[in-house]
Amino acid sequence: MRDVVIIGVGQTRVEEHWGKSLRHMAHDAVMAAMKDAGIETADALYVGNMLSGELGGQEHVGALVADFIGLRGIEAMKVEAACASGAAALRVGMFAVASGIHDVVMVCGVEKMTDAVGDEVTSGLATAADQEYEVSQGISFVGLNALLMRRYMHQFDVKHEHFAGFAVNAHKNGANNPNAMFQSPIKAETYLRASMIADPINLMDSSPVCDGAACVILAPADGYRARAKAHILASAVATDSLAIHDRRDPLTLDAVALSSQKAYAQARITPTDVDLFEVHDAFTIMAALSLEAAGFAPRGRGVCMAVDNEIGIEGRLPISTMGGLKSRGHPVGATGVYQIVEVVAQLTGQAGKNQVQGARIGMAQNIGGSGATVITHILGGV
Amino acid sequence: MSIPRNWRTRQQRYSLKAEVCNTCNKHIFPPRDVCPHCAAEKQSWTNLSGQGEVFSYTTMYNAPAGFEEYAPYTMALVKLAEGPMVTAQLTDVDAQDVKIGMPVEMVTRKLSQEGEEGQILYGYKFRPMLREAA
Numbered sequence: 484m485r486d487v488v489i490i491g492v493g494q495t496r497v498e499e500h501w502g503k504s505l506r507h508m509a510h511d512a513v514m515a516a517m518k519d520a521g522i523e524t525a526d527a528l529y530v531g532n533m534l535s536g537e538l539g540g541q542e543h544v545g546a547l548v549a550d551f552i553g554l555r556g557i558e559a560m561k562v563e564a565a566c567a568s569g570a571a572a573l574r575v576g577m578f579a580v581a582s583g584i585h586d587v588v589m590v591c592g593v594e595k596m597t598d599a600v601g602d603e604v605t606s607g608l609a610t611a612a613d614q615e616y617e618v619s620q621g622i623s624f625v626g627l628n629a630l631l632m633r634r635y636m637h638q639f640d641v642k643h644e645h646f647a648g649f650a651v652n653a654h655k656n657g658a659n660n661p662n663a664m665f666q667s668p669i670k671a672e673t674y675l676r677a678s679m680i681a682d683p684i685n686l687m688d689s690s691p692v693c694d695g696a697a698c699v700i701l702a703p704a705d706g707y708r709a710r711a712k713a714h715i716l717a718s719a720v721a722t723d724s725l726a727i728h729d730r731r732d733p734l735t736l737d738a739v740a741l742s743s744q745k746a747y748a749q750a751r752i753t754p755t756d757v758d759l760f761e762v763h764d765a766f767t768i769m770a771a772l773s774l775e776a777a778g779f780a781p782r783g784r785g786v787c788m789a790v791d792n793e794i795g796i797e798g799r800l801p802i803s804t805m806g807g808l809k810s811r812g813h814p815v816g817a818t819g820v821y822q823i824v825e826v827v828a829q830l831t832g833q834a835g836k837n838q839v840q841g842a843r844i845g846m847a848q849n850i851g852g853s854g855a856t857v858i859t860h861i862l863g864g865v
Numbered sequence: 866m867s868i869p870r871n872w873r874t875r876q877q878r879y880s881l882k883a884e885v886c887n888t889c890n891k892h893i894f895p896p897r898d899v900c901p902h903c904a905a906e907k908q909s910w911t912n913l914s915g916q917g918e919v920f921s922y923t924t925m926y927n928a929p930a931g932f933e934e935y936a937p938y939t940m941a942l943v944k945l946a947e948g949p950m951v952t953a954q955l956t957d958v959d960a961q962d963v964k965i966g967m968p969v970e971m972v973t974r975k976l977s978q979e980g981e982e983g984q985i986l987y988g989y990k991f992r993p994m995l996r997e998a999a
Binding site: 548601603605606609615616617618619620621622623625626629630631633634637679682683697698724726727728729733831845 | 870874877878884895901920921922923924926927928929930931932933935938940941942949950951952953954962965976977986991
């Protein structure tokens, strides 16, 4: 196995891109990354995407994007693992470079959600859950997370307002990220007054529907060391049942624990070595459950980390440092690649006002469904 | 849901038809080819009592496509007496009266209808228990 480094990154702003199609957004992100890496072609392109077929009637986006960016002929394919599609595409890119099959590989996460109307998007997102035994009963993806949050509040005697700090932190960081969907801070009162989607989950617990594309360029460390922006120290995937009702314990994200432990072992680190964590905060409850299962908080105490001196930029473990899924936005299949672009920014001192001082090790975790696929990457600075 | 898919899962949705693992004796719902508890491959058919309690619940204000006309409605995770958990709607109860731990029992109800001329999907919902378990 060869060590793999990241030599270029690119992203579009996350927003409602009414004027751009999936292929245009992918083009913008890939071109930015190629320029950043100083390359004009690559051996392969892996596209992370979840909903192109469901919402746009367009599958086969590997070849589509390869052709559209002027690289007709190269190897290209789509990689899908629900909301973890972006990180899954990165992992496939890693396989290709680490194995020696390819040298320079492009990984692009792209999602176009706003071409569809609300209930179509709701149904599309629900394809990450068990169609026959969850979705057919009338539950949505938000609803599934609401079931987890309600039980968490009951079992650990937590109030809804205790989760506010996750949303406040995300928006505070997003305010300094020119590529974030929401670039304005919110107050705890804004969180408490937000309209209900599926109680107890309100609008401020939940990441937005949006469009975006991000890209990273991978290469072997040998031969590209001088151009490396970050090393991939670990890449680990774990799975759990699609349905929450089939889990060993619905309030323990077993796949987060397994994926994190595998990643720590690969990188030869412990959780205390992590300088920043791009957590999959699609909902505030997922942030709390992830922090627990990844080893940063005891069971039932993840929500206690939702305060500035824990998760803020200068806190014990900065999370969602560029806004996270809540404020940067969650263009589902692209999110995992945005997380990597943001970790690279932190490790190269390019994070501006949100720079975590002295950041050497950054972790990104991308979750598919309500915890059925969990992909953890740990990056190290050069 | 396609007609064959509806037909294939009818016994589960109409009568909670389940399995017992021949190796570890745990109940399995919905049926699987491999026991999720011990990975054994042999199971026997059984029926569940349909009784259980609310493990968690939520009220759906933004319903997925096909369920808009029913919103708002209450969804729950129901822990069945025999062990398995299911995701299902609660019925015959006001949302504000639902509590975690509340005893419930299965009833067969209309889940959704695919347009004026489409098939009607029936399945299990749960209502507050009318009588204590014998």
